[in-house]
C-alpha cells in the first residue's frame with residue numbers, strides 16, 4: 180500500500196489478511212468488500228445480517244464501514260431489483276461500505292464464532308470439527324467437569340442471552356462439538372470425536388434420529404445468538420488496532 184491508499188483501502192486489506200479470506204475461496208458468500216462507500220472511515224458498525232434495518236441504524240449512527248457475517252452477495256450477483264435494489268440504494272445513499280465475512284468468521288481460531296463460543300462457555304478447545312465444503316469450520320472441546328444437560332443449557336442461555344432448546348439422549352456433558360448457525364450436518368462427525376453433546380444454532384429435524392442412534396445430546400441455541408460472538412470479537416479487535424469508534428448493531432431474529 181502506498182501513501183495514496185485511503186482509510187477504507189487499509190482497513191479492507193487488513194481484514195482480508197487478518198481473517199484469512201483466501202483460505203475459503205469455495206465459500207458461496209462473496210467475502211470481503213461487497214459494496215464500496217466513502218473512503219474515510221471514522222466509525223465501524225458490526226452486525227450479523229446485511230438488511231434494511233441494520234443499514235438504517237448504521238446511517239443514523241453515522242457509521243462509515245459496516246462489517247457483517249451474512250452479506251448481500253451469495254453465489255454471484257444476478258439482478259439488482261426489489262429488496263436487493265432497496266438495500267444497495269440504502270448503502271449508496273448513505274455512503275456506507277459493506278464488508279462480509281462468512282465461513283472465515285465461523286472458522287477463525289481467534290475471532291471466529293466457534294472459537295468465541297467455546298471461550299464464552301468455558302469449554303477447552305481440543306481439535307477441529309465440522310467439515311463443510313472440504314474444510315473444518317469449527318472445533319470441539321471439553322468442559323472442566325461433567326455437567327448435566329440442564330446445567331449446560333443454563334450456561335449457554337446466560338452467556339449468549341438466548342433461549343436454547345435441548346434434546347437429551349441420556350449422556351452427561353463433557354465433550355462438546357460446536358458449529359454456529361445452521362451447522363446440523365456436523366452431527367455426522369460426533370462419533371469420530373467421542374462427542375456426547377452437539378451444539379448448533381438452528382434446530383434441525385434431520386439431526387434428531389442421527390443423534391438418537393449415536394446417543395448424542397442436541398442443543399440448539401439460535402442461529403443469530405451463536406453468530407454474534409464473531410462480529411463482536413472483530414469489533415473489539417478493530418477498536419484496539421485502529422483506535423476507532425465501533426458499534427454493534429443488534430437485530431435479533433430469535434431464530
Ligand SMILES: [Zn+2]
Pocket residue numbers: 249359360361402406
Ligand atoms: Zn449463519
